[in-house]
Amino acid sequence: MNDNYKIKLFQDEAARCFSQLYKDGYLPNDEMGDVSVRDAESGYVFISIKPGTLRVGEPSAYHGTDFAVVDRDGNPVTHHTIPSENLALHLAVYKARPDVNCIIHTYPLWSSLFSQRKEPLPFVLAEQAEASTDIKCVESAPSMTEAYFNEVIEKLGDQIYVFLYDFGSLAVGANIDNTINYLAWVESVARKVTHASLLGEPLTINPGMAQLVTEGVEYTTDINYDIYNDYDQILFKEEVARGTRLLNLRGYSPSGESGDTSVRDLKTGLIYVSGSPRWCFQRNLQDARGWERFITDVNETIYVPWSEPTCEWYMHVAIYRKRPDIGAIVHTHGEWASVFAILGIDVPLSIIGEGRTGVIPCAKYADAGTHDVAENTADALLHSNCCIMGNHGAVAVGKTMDEAMAVVAWMEQACQKAFNAILAAEGLRADTAAAIRKLTSHQ
Numbered sequence: 001m002n003d004n005y006k007i008k009l010f011q012d013e014a015a016r017c018f019s020q021l022y023k024d025g026y027l028p029n030d031e032m033g034d035v036s037v038r039d040a041e042s043g044y045v046f047i048s049i050k051p052g053t054l055r056v057g058e059p060s061a062y063h064g065t066d067f068a069v070v071d072r073d074g075n076p077v078t079h080h081t082i083p084s085e086n087l088a089l090h091l092a093v094y095k096a097r098p099d100v101n102c103i104i105h106t107y108p109l110w111s112s113l114f115s116q117r118k119e120p121l122p123f124v125l126a127e128q129a130e131a132s133t134d135i136k137c138v139e140s141a142p143s144m145t146e147a148y149f150n151e152v153i154e155k156l157g158d159q160i161y162v163f164l165y166d167f168g169s170l171a172v173g174a175n176i177d178n179t180i181n182y183l184a185w186v187e188s189v190a191r192k193v194t195h196a197s198l199l200g201e202p203l204t205i206n207p208g209m210a211q212l213v214t215e216g217v218e219y220t221t222d223i224n225y226d227i228y229n230d231y232d233q234i235l236f237k238e239e240v241a242r243g244t245r246l247l248n249l250r251g252y253s254p255s256g257e258s259g260d261t262s263v264r265d266l267k268t269g270l271i272y273v274s275g276s277p278r279w280c281f282q283r284n285l286q287d288a289r290g291w292e293r294f295i296t297d298v299n300e301t302i303y304v305p306w307s308e309p310t311c312e313w314y315m316h317v318a319i320y321r322k323r324p325d326i327g328a329i330v331h332t333h334g335e336w337a338s339v340f341a342i343l344g345i346d347v348p349l350s351i352i353g354e355g356r357t358g359v360i361p362c363a364k365y366a367d368a369g370t371h372d373v374a375e376n377t378a379d380a381l382l383h384s385n386c387c388i389m390g391n392h393g394a395v396a397v398g399k400t401m402d403e404a405m406a407v408v409a410w411m412e413q414a415c416q417k418a419f420n421a422i423l424a425a426e427g428l429r430a431d432t433a434a435a436i437r438k439l440t441s442h443q
C-alpha cells in the first residue's frame with residue numbers, strides 16, 4: 001500500500017478516536033487528554049497534537065491530517081503539527097507493550113476518584129474478568145522522566161488500564177474500539193463501586209476464581225449459510241440481535257460489550273442467544289447482527305456449532321428450563337442493579353414509593369459462565385420476573401423481548417430509587433473539610 005495513504009488512514013483513526021471520546025463525554029475540550037494509535041508494521045505513532053497549537057473549537061472538529069506522526073523513537077515523520085507533550089509517555093508504553101496499538105490518556109470522572117486516593121480498583125464484579133482484574137495506581141507525581149515511565153509500565157503490567165495520581169488514567173488496547181470500551185468499562189465499574197461504597201462494604205471476589213469459561217463446546221469454522229433458508233429462524237435471530245443492540249442503545253451495557261439477550265420459540269422450543277462479542281469482532285453491542293446468534297434448546301443441544309454464544313448461555317437455558325411460561329431473557333450489567341450486586345443484598349420494594357412489597361432478589365454469586373451461576377440465577381427467578389446476580393449484574397424475563405426490556409427499565413429505576421431512598425433516609429452529609437484534608441495529604 002502507498003505509504004502516504006496508509007499514514008492518512010491511521011491519522012483518520014486517531015481523529016475518530018479523539019472525536020468519539022469527546023462525544024462519549026471523556027474529553028471536555030481539546031486540552032484535557034491525548035490519544036495515539038500505532039501502526040505495528042512501520043512502528044509509526046499517530047498522536048494528538050500539543051493543545052493550543054491549532055484551535056479548532058472542539059475535539060470532534062479535528063481532521064486526521066491535524067494529528068502528528070512520529071517514528072518509534074519520536075522523530076517526526078510529518079512536520080506541520082507538534083505532537084502532544086506526553087508523546088514520550090506514549091512511546092515508552094508502546095515500547096514495553098508490543099500488543100498495544102492504541103493509548104488513551106484522559107481525566108475520567110470516576111477513575112479519578114481512585115487515582116486521587118492512590119487506590120487500586122477492587123475486584124467486585126464478574127465483568128472485570130473480561131477486561132481487567134488488577135488495575136493499580138501510579139503513585140509518583142507525574143513527570144516526563146524515565147523513572148516515572150518505569151512506574152507506569154510496572155503498574156500497568158499486562159493489564160488494559162492504569163490510574164495515574166494527579167494525571168488521569170491510561171487505557172490501552174489492540175485497537176481504538178477495544179480501548180474506548182476498556183475506558184468505558186473501568187469508568188463504569190469505578191462508578192458502581194463508588195456508589196455501592198456509599199451504602200455499605202463492597203463484597204470482593206477472589207481474582208483467582210472468576211474465569212469466563214464456555215465449558216465443553218467445540219467450534220468449527222465451517223459456515224453453513226443454509227440455516228438462513230429457515231424463515232422462522234431468521235426472524236428469531238433478528239429479534240435477539242435487536243434486543244442485544246437495545247442493551248447498548250438504552251444504556252444497560254455501560255462498557256459497550258457486556259450483557260446478552262435471548263428469545264425462545266415456544267412452538268419449536270428452540271432458544272436463540274446472543275453471540276459472544278469477542279467472536280463477533282464488533283465495535284460494541286450496537287453492531288449485533290442476526291447471523292451471529294446461537295441456537296440451542298433446554299437440553300443444551302448445539303444447533304449451530306460455528307457460532308460462539310455468550311459465555312452465559314447456560315444461564316439462559318437454565319432459566320427457560322425452570323420458567324416454561326417465558327419467551328425472552330435480558331441479562332444486563334446495568335449501573336444501578338450492579339450497586340446492589342456489589343453489596344449482595346435484595347432490593348426492598350417497599351421503600352421506592354410505588355405501593356409494592358417484596359424484593360428484587362439477589363442471587364448467590366458464582367463464577368461467570370458456569371452451570372452454578374446458571375442455577376443460582378434461575379432459582380432466584382422462580383417467583384420473580386427479575387433478579388440481581390451477586391457480584392455480577394441483573395436478569396429480567398418476559399413473554400417477549402419488549403416485555404423483558406420493560407422489566408429491565410423498571411428494575412434499573414427501582415434500584416436507583418432504592419439507592420437514593422437509603423442515602424436520603426440516613427441524611428448522609430460528608431465532612432467536607434476532613435475529606436479535603438484526607439485527599440490533600442497525599443501530596
Ligand SMILES: [Zn+2]
Binds near residue numbers: 258331368
Ligand atoms: Zn454478565
